[in-house]
Amino acid sequence: MINYPNGKKKNWTSNHTSAGGRGMKLESDINTTNQWYLSNDTAVVHKKPTPITIVKVDYPKRSAAKITEAYFKLPSTTDYNGAYRGRYLDFEAKECASKASFPFKSLHPHQISHLEAVLKQQAIAFLIVRFTQFDETYYVPADRVIDYWQNSGTSSYPYAWFKENGYLIPGSYVNPVDYIQIVDQLYFDPQKERNSSNGYK
Amino acid sequence: MINYPNGKKKNWTSNHTSAGGRGMKLESDINTTNQWYLSNDTAVVHKKPTPITIVKVDYPKRSAAKITEAYFKLPSTTDYNGAYRGRYLDFEAKECASKASFPFKSLHPHQISHLEAVLKQQAIAFLIVRFTQFDETYYVPADRVIDYWQNSGTSSYPYAWFKENGYLIPGSYVNPVDYIQIVDQLYFDPQKERNSSNGYK
Ligand SMILES: [Mg+2]
Numbered sequence: 001m002i003n004y005p006n007g008k009k010k011n012w013t014s015n016h017t018s019a020g021g022r023g024m025k026l027e028s029d030i031n032t033t034n035q036w037y038l039s040n041d042t043a044v045v046h047k048k049p050t051p052i053t054i055v056k057v058d059y060p061k062r063s064a065a066k067i068t069e070a071y072f073k074l075p076s077t078t079d080y081n082g083a084y085r086g087r088y089l090d091f092e093a094k095e096c097a098s099k100a101s102f103p104f105k106s107l108h109p110h111q112i113s114h115l116e117a118v119l120k121q122q123a124i125a126f127l128i129v130r131f132t133q134f135d136e137t138y139y140v141p142a143d144r145v146i147d148y149w150q151n152s153g154t155s156s157y158p159y160a161w162f163k164e165n166g167y168l169i170p171g172s173y174v175n176p177v178d179y180i181q182i183v184d185q186l187y188f189d190p191q192k193e194r195n196s197s198n199g200y201k
Numbered sequence: 202m203i204n205y206p207n208g209k210k211k212n213w214t215s216n217h218t219s220a221g222g223r224g225m226k227l228e229s230d231i232n233t234t235n236q237w238y239l240s241n242d243t244a245v246v247h248k249k250p251t252p253i254t255i256v257k258v259d260y261p262k263r264s265a266a267k268i269t270e271a272y273f274k275l276p277s278t279t280d281y282n283g284a285y286r287g288r289y290l291d292f293e294a295k296e297c298a299s300k301a302s303f304p305f306k307s308l309h310p311h312q313i314s315h316l317e318a319v320l321k322q323q324a325i326a327f328l329i330v331r332f333t334q335f336d337e338t339y340y341v342p343a344d345r346v347i348d349y350w351q352n353s354g355t356s357s358y359p360y361a362w363f364k365e366n367g368y369l370i371p372g373s374y375v376n377p378v379d380y381i382q383i384v385d386q387l388y389f390d391p392q393k394e395r396n397s398s399n400g401y402k
């Protein structure tokens with residue numbers, strides 16, 4: 001069973017025109033959504049830059065500084081955060097190519113600790129996972145992600161677990177991963193949302 | 202006159218043991234403070250990684266991927282954001298070597314737009330500026346920063362403007378830039394703060 005945040009089993013369908021994500025498709029979809037939210041004053045959410053350690057920089061005359069040696073660092077936080085109606089919002093997003101399950105190792109233990117830390121600050125925190133083979137994108141509240149990680153005794157989240165614990169995220173061409181719809185229904189009064197003046201339609 | 206957020210003219214002094222910041226000292230002090238907040242479950246605030254455009258990556262056998270060509274990008278947001286008591290918190294931090302004023306050009310127009318955008322989301326947004334010659338570090342609410350930027354007809358914030366519009370940030374060795382003290386007094390009930398169970402002492 002798929003849980004919908006408002007209790008209704010509304011038949012939300014994803015209007016993706018693509019045949020399902022590969023590689024960075026989810027990230028690019030979320031960027032499109034975040035840009036759409038920003039343009040409409042709905043929310044301000046950005047992807048954090050990739051953390052790197054810079055070792056060597058050249059400063060050629062009359063041109064831009066050029067980094068010639070740098071390494072990727074392990075992320076100590078999730079990739080996305082921002083502001084929505086005064087609240088702090090934080091999430092990690094991942095694609096999953098398997099039909100069976102999403103492995104724990106797709107998340108860094110640092111990211112789990114980070115989600116725990118922001119939950120203590122009453123953050124709106126969650127995971128977005130797209131099962132590319134089904135073209136389904138789920139929103140799962142961070143507390144459930146952490147609980148299963150710590151207490152299930154397994155090493156992956158089964159696909160069925162997402163159906164039980166997650167919410168299918170609706171999308172459209174201009175707003176492919178409309179996660180704010182889920183946030184609204186979990187954290188805000190949906191009626192109030194419809195009448196709000198924050199530009200969200 | 203220096204404004205203190207609670208209306209009192211308390212004689213807050215900075216306990217910096219250093220003789221005043223140079224270069225990255227403010228950033229390192231803020232990192233220390235943020236680490237202290239994190240350890241005490243006070244707040245979760247991180248500096249965003251430097252945004253870069255990666256052009257070329259080598260994948261040597263049996264060792265880590267090495268970035269061999271990359272360039273710095275202009276930041277489209279401020280450097281710091283995070284969660285505090287459910288609220289979204291956002292700021293930019295800069296040192297100022299001049300005794301007279303802090304030039305507009307130390308901030309990117311993108312950063313001003315970003316502060317405007319997060320204010321629409323009811324963010325707790327501000328600027329931290331350290332006058333290194335005086336070893337004074339100011340908290341200035343973002344709305345005042347934006348208003349002066351847009352309406353003053355000048356190209357810098359005079360030192361006296363910080364005394365009028367800003368709040369001197371207290372600090373100690375373990376917590377050099379204790380900006381949460383100002384946030385508490387501007388946004389939360391100070392009495393409640395003292396009795397809160399969020400680990401803040
Ligand atoms: Mg990531």
Ligand SMILES: [Mg+2]
Pocket residue numbers: 276280293294
């Ligand atoms: Mg900066």
